[in-house]
């Protein structure tokens with residue numbers, strides 16, 4: 001299961017809520033819990049919800065604290081890029097680390113890290129507009145775009161801006177612009 005530490009939204013999932021959910025999942029016997037955070041309106045994947053310069057695993061402290069409360073093996077995803085940061089997370093008791101966005105342009109990123117190579121250079125992030133939902137959408141759109149390029153045998157693009165959103169919206173259709181939130185009732 002993948003679990004948000006928090007969705008950073010008023011009335012949304014708080015850190016205490018997610019500790020409760022994690023305990024319940026652990027009690028239900030899941031094999032692995034992946035910790036990340038945010039959602040499409042407040043994407044932690046962009047690092048927007050974190051102090052500038054926090055790169056060594058956005059949710060590391062949370063995951064370490066969670067590890068004290070549950071016995072389920074934990075995986076940490078979000079912002080991990082360097083071998084040192086990944087090893088740092090493992091040294092603090094995290095069982096597994098996850099890498100998402102680098103895979104959209106360097107699919108053998110983990111193999112290179114494991115081989116002891118220097119961290120591969122990644123394309124620049126889309127320029128920020130300062131409006132979080134748009135910046136989050138641009139992050140998604142830019143990485144989606146790289147995946148589509150890879151599928152067509154094209155090299156990754158090294159820059160992404162507002163124009164990145166256009167093909168993404170075209171591909172997704174009107175649903176791309178609709179704000180939606182799945183409720184617990186819908187999931188059940």
Ligand SMILES: Cc1cc2nc3c(=O)[nH]c(=O)nc-3n(C[C@H](O)[C@H](O)[C@H](O)COP(=O)(O)O)c2cc1C
Pocket residue numbers: 002036037044045077078079080098099100101102139140141143144
């Ligand atoms: C194009 C794209 C699609 C994603 N889709 C999902 C998703 O469907 N569900 C999910 O939990 N996380 C999704 N994520 C978030 C990633 O799984 C990951 O938690 C996040 O990018 C932080 O990890 P990173 O810093 O290594 O990228 C997506 C990320 C990207 C870039």
